[in-house]
Amino acid sequence: MTRITDPQASATSPSPEPHNGKRIVLAEDDPFISRMYLTKLSGAGYEVIVTNNGRDALEQIKELHPDLMMLDINMPELTAFDVVRALQSDGYEFSNSHVVILTNSADPRDRQTASSMGLDYLVKAEMTPRGVLEHISQKLGVKG
Amino acid sequence: MTQRPPSVAPNSVAIEMYRKNLELTERNKMLSLLRKIDEIVLGAVADTHEVAEKIAQTTAIDTNFGVVAIYQLDKRKNELLPVAVSNKSDKLSGSESDQAFHQAIMRIPGGSSKDPLARALKQKFIVQIENLTEIKSLRISGRMAAEIQAGLEIKTWFVCPLNARDQLLGVMLVGLHEPAREVSTSQKMLLERLIGAVGIAIDNTLLYRGLQEATRRLRTANRHLKELDEAKDEFISMASHQLRTPLTSIKGYISMLAEGDAGKLQPQQKEFLDYAYGGSQRMVNLINDLLNVSRMQAGKFMIEKSAVDITAVVKNEVDQLQSHARAKNLQLNFIAPKPKLPLVKLDEGKTRQVIMNFIDNAIYYTQSGSITVTLQLDGRDFVKLEVTDTGIGVPMDSQRHLFGKFFRAENAKTMRPDGTGLGLYLAKRVIEDQGGTIIFRSIEGNGSTFGFRLPIKSR
Numbered sequence: 251m252t253r254i255t256d257p258q259a260s261a262t263s264p265s266p267e268p269h270n271g272k273r274i275v276l277a278e279d280d281p282f283i284s285r286m287y288l289t290k291l292s293g294a295g296y297e298v299i300v301t302n303n304g305r306d307a308l309e310q311i312k313e314l315h316p317d318l319m320m321l322d323i324n325m326p327e328l329t330a331f332d333v334v335r336a337l338q339s340d341g342y343e344f345s346n347s348h349v350v351i352l353t354n355s356a357d358p359r360d361r362q363t364a365s366s367m368g369l370d371y372l373v374k375a376e377m378t379p380r381g382v383l384e385h386i387s388q389k390l391g392v393k394g
Numbered sequence: 395m396t397q398r399p400p401s402v403a404p405n406s407v408a409i410e411m412y413r414k415n416l417e418l419t420e421r422n423k424m425l426s427l428l429r430k431i432d433e434i435v436l437g438a439v440a441d442t443h444e445v446a447e448k449i450a451q452t453t454a455i456d457t458n459f460g461v462v463a464i465y466q467l468d469k470r471k472n473e474l475l476p477v478a479v480s481n482k483s484d485k486l487s488g489s490e491s492d493q494a495f496h497q498a499i500m501r502i503p504g505g506s507s508k509d510p511l512a513r514a515l516k517q518k519f520i521v522q523i524e525n526l527t528e529i530k531s532l533r534i535s536g537r538m539a540a541e542i543q544a545g546l547e548i549k550t551w552f553v554c555p556l557n558a559r560d561q562l563l564g565v566m567l568v569g570l571h572e573p574a575r576e577v578s579t580s581q582k583m584l585l586e587r588l589i590g591a592v593g594i595a596i597d598n599t600l601l602y603r604g605l606q607e608a609t610r611r612l613r614t615a616n617r618h619l620k621e622l623d624e625a626k627d628e629f630i631s632m633a634s635h636q637l638r639t640p641l642t643s644i645k646g647y648i649s650m651l652a653e654g655d656a657g658k659l660q661p662q663q664k665e666f667l668d669y670a671y672g673g674s675q676r677m678v679n680l681i682n683d684l685l686n687v688s689r690m691q692a693g694k695f696m697i698e699k700s701a702v703d704i705t706a707v708v709k710n711e712v713d714q715l716q717s718h719a720r721a722k723n724l725q726l727n728f729i730a731p732k733p734k735l736p737l738v739k740l741d742e743g744k745t746r747q748v749i750m751n752f753i754d755n756a757i758y759y760t761q762s763g764s765i766t767v768t769l770q771l772d773g774r775d776f777v778k779l780e781v782t783d784t785g786i787g788v789p790m791d792s793q794r795h796l797f798g799k800f801f802r803a804e805n806a807k808t809m810r811p812d813g814t815g816l817g818l819y820l821a822k823r824v825i826e827d828q829g830g831t832i833i834f835r836s837i838e839g840n841g842s843t844f845g846f847r848l849p850i851k852s853r
Contacts, residue, residue: 289655293655374638
């Protein structure tokens with residue numbers, strides 16, 4: 251788990267915005283990609299908790315009650331869909347609209363699954379970090 | 395057929411009339427039988443055994459032939475296998491010799507053999523004999539052959555080769571109750587006609603079986619091809635995922651650098667990063683093109699619509715490609731719709747890809763001048779996008795093929811040898827699958843316009 255307070259991470263944010271009160275759990279097993287989003291989002295004032303596998307993500311979500319979950323599909327331990335299903339069966343209260351699937355999967359079944367569960371589906375390679383930031387800020391009603 | 399004229403001396407006219415009448419009756423019988431055989435031939439071509447069985451049975455019942463046996467040629471073994479033997483006599487049926495007759499094969503004798511079968515095959519015509527035992531190639535004991543002959547009261551045998559299209563297909567063995575000298579001309583004629591029809595009947599069943607076999611093989615081949623397409627699509631999906639992962643970092647970090655997330659940039663640093671970013675974006679699009687074409691081939695291509703602010707999409711694509719246009723000293727203008735457009739039901743990812751392809755092509759194939767992107771309302775129910783350039787244009791003879799898979803016009807190939815020829819092919823499919831139409835007009839050397847009309851409301 252990497253917190254925003256991680257010195258390595260915060261060093262890349264030149265002038266972080268003041269904390270905007272929104273908390274995001276990001277589950278991403280590629281360290282370069284997670285650091286990229288961490289930098290962009292924390293730089294914009296979000297509190298970001300990074301996990302690199304599905305099981306840790308599940309635990310962090312239940313413990314920290316984030317405003318938004320950003321989940322990669324194919325991760326060690328549990329997939330994004332497994333995490334969402336586990337949260338549902340554990341009786342954790344949340345809205346599916348506060349889950350953003352952030353993936354590079356090219357399997358059309360993944361998109362269908364996300365759509366049937368009512369989850370946002372973003373393809374990482376098609377987005378820039380700024381694009382992702384704008385998407386979630388709009389979702390959470392945060393002025394960018 | 396064995397009736398004779400009455401013994402009282404009639405006048406010659408009466409005899410002649412009687413003879414004519416007999417002839418006509420015989421002829422009538424023959425035609426009726428042949429018609430039945432034709433019906434069998436045309437009716438059930440499924441199974442050789444079934445067809446041969448019907449023919450043997452019908453012939454034995456409708457004529458006064460004592461027995462009809464049909465053999466099919468097994469080319470590989472050089473044998474004639476019994477496929478049907480008529481059952482007419484009760485005296486023999488069920489006996490040991492009857493069973494043996496039903497099962498007896500004929501070994502095809504050498505050409506110089508005296509065996510009547512050899513003669514029949516050599517002459518390709520009917521051979522007449524008295525005793526079944528004369529056919530040495532029939533694998534049945536002399537005792538049994540004699541029993542069959544006696545039991546069925548056969549006095550004459552005809553060994554008839556069955557041919558169709560100059561190929562030997564089998565043999566028909568016909569036993570008659572009359573001694574050879576009493577066999578009538580019309581009986582012989584009937585036999586001749588009959589073997590022609592039976593030959594065709596067997597040929598048809600074989601052709602039908604061949605056709606079924608070919609169909610089965612085609613189905614298998616088709617299934618394999620489909621499996622291959624699926625395997626290829628799975629591979630391309632997997633490879634795309636792998637390619638997109640490092641590309642996410644490349645494109646993401648470049649965009650962050652360009653946006654100043656790691657500090658303010660010199661103008662030239664910014665310019666270079668813009669080019670690098672454009673390159674990474676093209677790669678993302680290339681992967682999407684490959685994925686979409688692969689999907690189409692695997693029959694998995696799908697349109698997924700949602701309500702989209704198309705103006706924002708177009709503006710975003712224009713912004714992204716601005717640096718490419720600037721690098722070539724081209725003006726890239728976006729004329730936004732007035733009044734504002736409503737949300738449009740479309741597949742955002744795929745439509746974005748089409749818009750990107752149109753603008754990117756315009757930049758590639760324009761040396762100097764400008765590219766103008768226009769988005770506007772078209773009638774009440776459509777939006778229209780047009781990308782107009784001052785580029786090389788499309789030669790007249792290439793225009794018809796331009797939206798075909800992998801097609802590339804000659805002048806485009808010269809300018810850019812490495813294009814895939816997939817962009818426009820995909821564009822047409824994506825737009826038409828959403829109920830829209832492609833817009834295209836061009837004069838070689840005088841620029842092109844590419845675009846689309848899309849319905850605002852989903853059908």
